[in-house]
Amino acid sequence: MTQKAIFYHAGCPVCVAAENRITEIIDRGRVDLEIVHLGDMPGRIDEAEAVGVKSVPALVIDGAALHINHGADLSALR
Amino acid sequence: MTQKAIFYHAGCPVCVAAENRITEIIDRGRVDLEIVHLGDMPGRIDEAEAVGVKSVPALVIDGAALHINHGADLSALR
Numbered sequence: 001m002t003q004k005a006i007f008y009h010a011g012c013p014v015c016v017a018a019e020n021r022i023t024e025i026i027d028r029g030r031v032d033l034e035i036v037h038l039g040d041m042p043g044r045i046d047e048a049e050a051v052g053v054k055s056v057p058a059l060v061i062d063g064a065a066l067h068i069n070h071g072a073d074l075s076a077l078r
Numbered sequence: 079m080t081q082k083a084i085f086y087h088a089g090c091p092v093c094v095a096a097e098n099r100i101t102e103i104i105d106r107g108r109v110d111l112e113i114v115h116l117g118d119m120p121g122r123i124d125e126a127e128a129v130g131v132k133s134v135p136a137l138v139i140d141g142a143a144l145h146i147n148h149g150a151d152l153s154a155l156r
Binding site for chain 1: 109
């Protein structure tokens with residue numbers, strides 16, 4: 001069974017570094033990873049906030065938000 | 079080629095939640111994951127600090143520290 005994970009970022013250096021690390025360790029056979037650039041897709045900021053994302057980069061797995069280091073607060077992206 | 083990753087934690091609820099998420103998405107075929115409880119192994123706090131870990135839980139991959147949410151500052155574990 002694959003599970004869904006969403007990596008939210010905003011293209012910042014901290015985001016890119018975290019994205020590179022996460023994408024290299026994740027098991028793509030079991031995890032369906034979607035990468036969402038909130039700067040390009042501001043319409044998805046509400047969705048991220050609804051599952052508890054407060055800053056980017058963040059990885060959401062099974063509806064749980066993991067904030068990975070700190071690039072920018074979500075509020076700064078609106 | 080497998081790569082080495084170390085997950086540092088201190089047994090806190092935030093740590094355990096993050097550990098569960100990370101261990102379920104990581105590709106164990108490519109990543110050699112070591113879990114280090116710094117409360118049980120305070121002798122390894124210096125090693126964590128040396129690679130840039132400032133708080134737990136944190137995942138270190140290729141010498142880069144990813145702080146995942148925030149359980150406790152490293153200084154609180156000494």
